[in-house]
Amino acid sequence: xxxxxxxxxxxxxxxxxxxxxxxxxxxxxxxxxxxxxxxxxxxxxxxxxxxxxxxxxxxxxxxxxxxxxxxxxxxxxxxxxxxxxxxxxxxxxxxxxxxxx
Numbered sequence: 292x293x294x295x296x297x298x299x300x301x302x303x304x305x306x307x308x309x310x311x312x313x314x315x316x317x318x319x320x321x322x323x324x325x326x327x328x329x330x331x332x333x334x335x336x337x338x339x340x341x342x343x344x345x346x347x348x349x350x351x352x353x354x355x356x357x358x359x360x361x362x363x364x365x366x367x368x369x370x371x372x373x374x375x376x377x378x379x380x381x382x383x384x385x386x387x388x389x390x391x392x
Contacts, residue, residue, distance in 0.1 A: 309365035317372035318355030322348040324379035331386040 329344030330337070359368040 306365045310359045310362075310368050313365065313368045313372055314356040314359040317359065317369065317376065318352045321355045321372055321376045321379070322352040324376050324383060325351040327383050328379045328386070331383060331390070 326344040326348035329347060330341040333340035333343060335343070355372050358371050362368040362371060
């Protein structure tokens with residue numbers, strides 16, 4: 292008996308694989324950058340800011356996963372995850388550089 296998966300085009304399979312990687316890897320990157328950003332910038336004691344950032348990072352990860360499968364194309368999914376990650380990384384770098392003695 293022939294499986295239905297064998298009939299799917301290679302382009303479709305690669306698009307789904309790319310979206311899965313965007314959700315897993317890109318979502319982790321976005322969550323990590325958001326967590327660090329909140330830990331550096333929230334106006335509360337550092338320990339509380341870090342805990343708050345870590346808890347909210349799960350929401351960022353969830354939104355990244357939902358975003359990667361809600362987009363029309365895999366490229367749009369990657370762009371929608373990597374662009375905010377790059378902005379957050381820039382903010383993290385500037386915040387760290389400005390607070391360094």
